[in-house]
Amino acid sequence: MTRIPLSALILGLAGLIPFVWGALTQLSPALGQWSLSSLGGRFTGPYVGLAYGQVILAFMSGVLWGFATKTTGGRAATGYALSVIPALWAFFMVGGGPVAAATNLIFGFLGLLILDWFFVLWGLAPRWWMSLRIGLTAVVVLSLGVTVL
Template identity: 45%
Template sequence: MRIPAAPLLFGLLLAAPFLWGAATLLSGDLARWGAARIGAPYIGPNLQLFLAPVVLPFMAGALWGLAARTSGARALVAMLLAAAPALWMFLMGGGGAASLGVNLIFGFAGVLLLDFAFSRWGLAPPWWLALRLWINLSAIAALALTVV
């Protein structure tokens, strides 16, 4: 299934900072260049650990919008599940950089499981899972580099 242009572009914009952060972790030259040109907050773990707590609830909020497309008990369950990642971020956001990184990895993995469920329930458009799969996997891989 082909992902429409607007969601694809927005997905790239969501994934790009994670990939940039990972690249600056893997390359000292790139990290030095990035720190000198755009500033230390926008490279490596700094970027990922400040960006991910914003992106995770945003991605869950998109699921909440999909949950609103149904009704009854299914809507209630879907809305509760869609709110869970934001609550997870609120409860697990502290504890230092390594703990935050691990909790974010679990959060993005949880959102990915919810993406699968919402797709299976017919709440998401046909292209949804293809888009969300690579966004979530990009975030998880980049955060794993940060944690290691």
């Protein structure tokens, strides 16, 4: 694997902030209370991670769609079909309370990692893609796991 471009790494790490913030406001009652009174419920506890997780799964569908444009024929059709799965998963599977929603988001992000791997194997994603995605996914899963536990 080649080196992750600095801009992709910085933006990827910045994208973790809402997940980590949500976990921290659940783990620290004082921080959670401050966040609730200063930022509101939408940006506190599980709610920030759950809402943002849905957005990111939909965003990643768009990323995979972009990768699929690099090929033609049956592989392109397969890539397009696979690329919509994360967005549909977020739409249909996130609900039923914070624990169920976080659990389903975790499965969505782990499934996305498998899709990422296929796009790398097909030569459609950059060679450094999995180096970035594995680390980001680990932090997302751990952060959402705070809600599950």
